[in-house]
Amino acid sequence: MLEVRNVxxxxxxxxxxxxxxxxxxxxxxxxxxxxxxxxTNGSGKSTLLNAVAGSFFVDGGRITIAGHDVTRxxxxxxxTLIGRVFQNPFSGTAPDMSxxxxxxxxxxxxxxxxxxxxxxxNFADEMRARVRGxxxxxxxxxxxxxxxxxxxxxxxxxxxxxxxxxxxxxxxDEHTAALDPKSADQIVRLxxxxxxxxxxxxxxxxxIIHDLAGAEKRRLRVDDLLARFEEVRRGEQxxxxxxxxxxxxxx
Amino acid sequence: xxxxxxxxxxxxxxxxxALGVFISFRVFDFPDITTDGSITLGAAIAAVLxxxxxxxxxxxxxxxxxxxxxxATTGVLHTKCKINGLLSGILVMTALYSINLxxxxxxxxxxxxxxxxxxxxxxxxxxxxxGDTALHVLGWEVAARDAAVLxxxxxxxxxxxxxxxxxxxxxxxxxxxxxGDNPQMIRALGVDVGNMTIIGLALANGLIGLSGALLAxxxxxxxxxxxxxxxxxxxxxxxxxxxxxxxxxxxxxITGAIMGSVLFRLLVAIALRxxxxxxxxxxxxxTFVFAALILPGxxxxxxxxxxxx
Numbered sequence: 001m002l003e004v005r006n007v008x009x010x011x012x013x014x015x016x017x018x019x020x021x022x023x024x025x026x027x028x029x030x031x032x033x034x035x036x037x038x039x040t041n042g043s044g045k046s047t048l049l050n051a052v053a054g055s056f057f058v059d060g061g062r063i064t065i066a067g068h069d070v071t072r073x074x075x076x077x078x079x080t081l082i083g084r085v086f087q088n089p090f091s092g093t094a095p096d097m098s099x100x101x102x103x104x105x106x107x108x109x110x111x112x113x114x115x116x117x118x119x120x121x122n123f124a125d126e127m128r129a130r131v132r133g134x135x136x137x138x139x140x141x142x143x144x145x146x147x148x149x150x151x152x153x154x155x156x157x158x159x160x161x162x163x164x165x166x167x168x169x170x171x172x173d174e175h176t177a178a179l180d181p182k183s184a185d186q187i188v189r190l191x192x193x194x195x196x197x198x199x200x201x202x203x204x205x206x207x208i209i210h211d212l213a214g215a216e217k218r219r220l221r222v223d224d225l226l227a228r229f230e231e232v233r234r235g236e237q238x239x240x241x242x243x244x245x246x247x248x249x250x251x
Numbered sequence: 252x253x254x255x256x257x258x259x260x261x262x263x264x265x266x267x268x269a270l271g272v273f274i275s276f277r278v279f280d281f282p283d284i285t286t287d288g289s290i291t292l293g294a295a296i297a298a299v300l301x302x303x304x305x306x307x308x309x310x311x312x313x314x315x316x317x318x319x320x321x322x323a324t325t326g327v328l329h330t331k332c333k334i335n336g337l338l339s340g341i342l343v344m345t346a347l348y349s350i351n352l353x354x355x356x357x358x359x360x361x362x363x364x365x366x367x368x369x370x371x372x373x374x375x376x377x378x379x380x381x382g383d384t385a386l387h388v389l390g391w392e393v394a395a396r397d398a399a400v401l402x403x404x405x406x407x408x409x410x411x412x413x414x415x416x417x418x419x420x421x422x423x424x425x426x427x428x429x430x431g432d433n434p435q436m437i438r439a440l441g442v443d444v445g446n447m448t449i450i451g452l453a454l455a456n457g458l459i460g461l462s463g464a465l466l467a468x469x470x471x472x473x474x475x476x477x478x479x480x481x482x483x484x485x486x487x488x489x490x491x492x493x494x495x496x497x498x499x500x501x502x503x504x505i506t507g508a509i510m511g512s513v514l515f516r517l518l519v520a521i522a523l524r525x526x527x528x529x530x531x532x533x534x535x536x537x538t539f540v541f542a543a544l545i546l547p548g549x550x551x552x553x554x555x556x557x558x559x560x
Contacts, residue, residue, distance in 0.1 A: 053439070079441035092439070094432035096499055101425050110441035113422035145499065161440075 001201045002029040002052065002169055007061030009047060021047040022058070029169075032199045036206040045205045049173055052203065054078040066168040080110030083167030085158050085175040087205075092158030095147030099138060099157065102146055103127055106161030134160060134190065152183025156190055163194045170195065172204040254520055256397045262516030263404045264469060265484065266509040267462035269492070270415060271318075272485030273508045274455035278419075279431040283452060284340035284482055285325045286459050288347030289318040291478035293460025295351045298360040298473035307368040311464040318460020319453040321347060326449030351475050358475045360467075367468035372399035400469065407465070411458065412505050418454075419501055427451050459485075480533045483540050488512035490543040 004027040011019040021044045029035050037045045051058050052065075054075035063071050065081045086092050093102050104118040104127075124142075131139040134156050138149070146154060155175060162170060172191065176184035195202055268290060275283035293314030300310040321343055328339035352358065376399035418424045429437040430447040438444055459481075467473040492511030496503040519536075523529060 074443070076438050076441050076443045079439055082439075084439045086435070086439075091433070091435050094429040094436055096432050097425070097428060102429075104422075105425055105429055105437065105440055108422055108426075108440075113426045113442070115418070115421045115423060118420055118422050118425040 001031040001033075001066060002027070002203065003062075003064040004028075004048075004052065005062045005064075007051060007063065008059045009051060009056070010059055022051060025061070029201055029203060031201055034195060034202045034204065036204045038206045046173070049171055049203065049205050052169070053082060053084055053171055077110075081168040082171055083109070083162030083165075083169070083200075084171045085155070085162050085173065087174045087177055089151035089155040089158070089178055092161065093146045093154050096145055098143050099131070099146055099149075100124075100127060100142040102157065103131070103161060103164065106164045109165050109167075130160065130164075131157075150183070152179050152186060155179060155183070155187050159187065159190055159194065163198060163200065166198045166200070168201065170200045170202045172202060174205045253394065253397060254524065255517075256393060256401055258517045258520035259513060260397070260401050260404050260469060261466070262513035263401075263408050263509070264462055264465045265516060266408055266488065266512035267411060267458045267465070268481060268485045269488035269508040269512040270412065270505065271455040271457075271459035271462065272482060273489050273492075273504070274415075274451060274458070275322075276486060277431075277489060277504070278428055279448060279451050279455075281329075281431075281448065281452065282337050282340070283322070283325060283455065284337065285321055285343045285347075285452070285456055286340075286482035286485060287478040287480070288344035288351070289321040289456040289459045289478075290463035290466070290481045291351045291473070291475060292317045292321055292347055292354070293463030294467035294473035294477060295354040295360070295463075295475070296460075297464035298362055298365075298467045299354055299356075301362055301365040301367055301468070302360060304366070307366060307371055307468060311368065311461060311468070314464025315457045315461040318463070319457035321460070322452035322454070322456025323449050325456070326445075326452040330445035330448050348475065355473060355475065359472055360474075361472045362468065363471060367471075368403060368465065369396070369400045369468055369471075372396070372403040375399065404465065404469075408509060411461070412509060415458075416502055416505055423450075480536065483533075483536050484515075485512075487536055487540050487543070488515050490540065491515055494543075 004025055007022050007025045009022040011017075011021055025044075025048060027035075027048070037048060039045050050056060052063060054070065054073060054077070057072065061071070062069060065078070068081065070078050070081070084092075094105070097105075100119055104123065107123070127142065128139045131142065136153055136156060138153060138157070146157065149157070159175070175191075176187045179187060194200065268286070272283075272286060275281045275286075296317040297307075297310040297314040300313055301307060305313075325339045325343045328334045328342060329336050332339075334342070373396040376395050419428060426437060426442045427447055427450065429440075430442065430444050430451070434444045437447075463473075463478070466477070488511040489508050490511070491514055492507030492509070493504065495510055495514070496507035498504070519532065522535070523532075527535070
């Protein structure tokens with residue numbers, strides 16, 4: 001499904017601010033699996049997610065999604081394959097436009113946009129039904145501007161929009177971090193429902209390992225533990241060869 | 252009465268300019284200075300074609316296309332060549348000054364003997380009414396020509412506004428609005444923000460070019476200087492319109508921009524009649540926009556201060 005092969009990315013190369021963000025990253029995610037990337041601040045989780053989403057082009061390596069080599073695809077083209085929820089609840093919706101218009105925009109993700117009405121008549125019922133599924137009573141406020149909603153409500157809608165057309169890959173960028181605990185639980189539940197319903201392949205940027213609880217913990221895989229190991233290695237200046245030894249032994 | 256009719260007509264013609272400025276400044280949040288050049292370009296193209304005897308409708312459409320090309324150029328400079336938005340507009344506007352002179356061949360093209368939409372409107376009305384050159388509206392006597400022109404301009408503006416409103420509610424139009432509202436989001440939904448900006452600026456400057464084409468026909472000439480300060484004029488109209496309707500609802504905002512343009516032109520006509528020196532007009536317009544931009548902030552701060560005390 002998602003294949004990241006030997007990907008490199010350096011920010012501000014050959015300057016004092018040089019950051020070696022990704023150095024030979026390999027990652028394979030099978031169809032229908034949920035992978036959480038964990039690591040300390042600055043360990044490159046965001047960079048990895050952005051590299052997959054296409055926010056920038058990588059310096060070397062290859063990224064393949066569902067059989068398409070997307071390494072040189074710009075971000076808007078990759079959006080045909082990727083649904084994305086940002087960390088900031090305000091990033092995923094257009095505040096001055098109505099809930100209905102935002103969803104209509106998402107319903108044409110990656111498709112041609114012509115001169116047909118954005119809010120077609122037959123679309124309203126489906127929209128109301130799926131918005132009702134969020135359990136936030138937003139189906140009564142479809143004509144309200146999204147800017148008038150709370151962060152939790154906007155994030156729920158962003159999630160609904162990201163999964164409106166089934167994406168090949170769903171990117172969740174620590175999407176509950178900016179919410180209060182109650183909204184965060186709600187978003188985690190909605191994410192689980194959407195992922196289970198459509199058997200989505202998901203790459204999730206999580207927090208460091210001891211922050212994981214419940215459902216997220218059950219999904220931990222070797223990759224996550226390796227990231228945890230990476231963290232320890234950085235902390236204790238372990239030899240690079242030890243990391244490779246472990247990688248060979250366990251992956 | 253003639254003065255009122257004149258102000259109303261020019262206000263309506265310039266409401267196309269206001270709609271263009273609304274698209275670039277409000278929908279895209281893009282400070283597009285191309286306006287000053289594209290309104291003159293629209294006027295210049297239309298004037299030259301009219302002098303050659305081209306149908307006024309075709310000449311006006313050509314003015315729209317000229318403006319659209321100018322706007323698209325600004326868009327390409329900004330999105331593909333990564334030049335600052337304000338500077339892109341300034342570059343195109345500056346280049347357009349020379350281009351406009353080349354199009355016109357001189358600095359002023361009079362349209363006294365050419366057939367324009369104004370003379371067409373007059374002809375249609377005389378054919379309908381049969382010879383009488385004066386009309387009686389609510390007890391006032393108005394020149395038939397003025398009334399006919401006003402009706403034709405009003406019809407054009409209503410059509411243009413409805414078309415714009417409809418367009419902004421299509422798949423393409425909503426994507427365009429979202430591009431200005433939240434580029435990060437719309438990129439993640441598969442829209443090329445650069446192309447969207449180019450199309451949007453083309454549309455905005457097309458409307459502005461059309462406004463210039465109609466203005467040249469109404470006032471009977473195109474002049475290379477006629478665009479100076481027009482972007483501020485359009486902005487003033489948009490700001491007045493927003494104050495009038497006080498909402499962000501699309502249909503009302505578009506209506507507001509048109510009303511703002513007419514109202515602003517009427518205010519200017521009254522001020523000029525009351526003895527304002529025409530040389531001070533641009534200064535007054537700029538001062539007005541300045542005040543409109545900073546007053547809301549000052550009022551909010553004053554309220555906050557009062558609330559604390």
